[in-house]
Amino acid sequence: MSARLTDRLVRLINLVPYFITNEGISKTEAAAELGITPAELAKDLTLLWMCGLPGHAGGDLIDLAMEEDTVTVTFSAGIDRPLRLTSTEATVLLMALRALVDQPSSVDPVAASSAIAKIEQAAGIAAGGLEGGAVADADPVLTTVRSAVTAGHALRLRYFSASRDAITDRVVDPIRIRLVEDQSYLQAWCRKVEGVRLFRFDRIEDATELDEPARAHPEATDLAASEALLQGGIFGVEDGLPVARLHLARSVLWVLDYYPMDVLREEPDGSVEVQMRYATTDWMARLILGFGGAATVLDPPELREDVRARARAALDLYT
Known part of the structure; x- marks a missing residue:
């Protein structure tokens, strides 16, 4: 959110208690005190009529009465006093904000840390090592990727490909940062494979922001296509690679969280x-x-024979 929009949001939240406290003040005087023009105040008041409690009908929206040059709040929708957090609410909010700082996401860690410091100060909670909203040891990869996404620049990535068990170098056109099942990904158009891919942040070894704009790919920014990518496999494996069909025992199902596997069928056991x-x-x-014996190759035959031969060779070493 830009500073301009942030300033307006803060102003909108304060307008209702302001006019309740300063009943009878003219719009001209109010605009001067708020540091805006009468035209901007008029736009803010019009927008306030569209605000209220979520999930309710029109009667729960903020209601204002304007008589000549004055404004009277006839229904405040509960925004008639500054927000006061209970200790429980403040603690939950702080925990969520700290998680955002630690977890790479689209949230600016500097802004999140600044909010933490302000909430701690307002709630009288001892600071947790984030004085002045500073972020200690910011991840350079995350910083570079976020900068490229914001500026609309291309990125050069040095990335570990789990499906190839190799480090790959590629140039991508970033689209957005996604948080999927507690993992953060860069969603981008990969120029190497000419398609949309999701790159896990913990597998990006190095990122360089290029001095060139990211190329536009309409098919890459389509929301339906984006969700189809997530449903089809968040690892974004490359086409043309051979496919293995495996049977995994219940004891090793944790592997599904670490390797790009698609579940075909679940057995009763x-x-x-x-x-x-x-x-x-x-x-x-x-x-x-x-x-060991917890994974069995069903297909292809050449992989099954290779595994069998290696297992026999290993057993021969014991004899």
Whole structure:
């Protein structure tokens, strides 16, 4: 939110208690005290008529009566006094704000930290190491990515691809930052694969903001296509890679949180059948062997035979 919109929001919230306290004041005098023009005040008063309690009807909206040059608040919708947080409300709000500071997201950590400091001061809570709204040890990758998203610049990423088990370099046109299931992602158009991909922040090893504008991709910013990407797999694996079909025992289902797998079927005993794209047979075989007998290859045959041969070779070492 820009500083201009923030100033207007603060002013709108204060207008109702202001006119209740200064009953009978003229709009000209009020505009002068508020530091705005009479025309801006008129726009604010018009907007206030559209505000009220969420989920209710028109009768719950703020109501004003204007007689010649004066304004009278006939219904305040509860905004007739400054907001006072209880200790419980302040604690919950602080916890949420601190989580936003720690978790990469579209929220500016500097703004969130500033809000924390102000709430702590107002509520009389001891500061939690964020004096003056400063952010300690800001993640340089997050800072660079957020700057590129805000400025509309392209990014050069050095990224760990889980499906290829390799570090890749690519140039992307950032779209937005998304928070999905407690993980933060950069949603961007990848010029390497010519499609929309989601890049996990904890897998971005380095990010460089380029001195060129991000290219426009109408299909990439389409909301329906964006949600389809999330539903189809947030890992954004590359097309053309071979697909393995696996059976996973219930004891190793935690792997679903770490690798790009699609669940095909759930069995009554809690096990699942999944499919996963992979770059090399060597890497995929090593991954499966790490689960012992809890992971079984169903397809393709060449991967199944490779895993079987490696398992036999390992057993021979014991004899």
